Amino acid sequence: MASAAWNLLITGRKIWRFLPPAEALQRGMIPVAPAYYELHPIEFEQAPGDLLFTPSGWAHAVENPTETIAVTGNYIGEANIDFAITYFEAVGEHNNALLCQDVKRAFTRKDVL
Numbered sequence: 001m002a003s004a005a006w007n008l009l010i011t012g013r014k015i016w017r018f019l020p021p022a023e024a025l026q027r028g029m030i031p032v033a034p035a036y037y038e039l040h041p042i043e044f045e046q047a048p049g050d051l052l053f054t055p056s057g058w059a060h061a062v063e064n065p066t067e068t069i070a071v072t073g074n075y076i077g078e079a080n081i082d083f084a085i086t087y088f089e090a091v092g093e094h095n096n097a098l099l100c101q102d103v104k105r106a107f108t109r110k111d112v113l
């Protein structure tokens with residue numbers, strides 16, 4: 001949930017249902033939400049060749065009505081690391097929060113850039 005992700009569908013179909021962060025927060029599905037996005041729930045059917053991006057903080061469920069093959073990557077970067085730290089603290093994953101703080105510190109040190 002703290003990470004952002006991309007998903008490339010190779011074969012089959014995936015039906016994605018997203019709740020924006022503000023609504024997921026209101027329903028108690030996430031303890032904190034990033035400051036961006038205030039939209040309505042979105043449903044999207046992914047077909048082979050579609051590359052889908054899931055921003056940080058978007059609660060989602062995925063239905064696979066067929067067998068599927070997909071490649072996905074979750075990541076935390078400069079744009080979502082503060083949200084990830086807040087999220088991990090809020091859910092009690094303190095080691096993950098500390099790891100993100102270390103990574104952030106390492107990449108913002110002037111002497112290594």
Ligand SMILES: O=C(O)CCC(=O)C(=O)O
Nearest residue numbers: 005007060062070072074
């Ligand atoms: O591909 C799926 O079925 C789910 C993937 C997912 O939820 C994620 O990568 O965050």
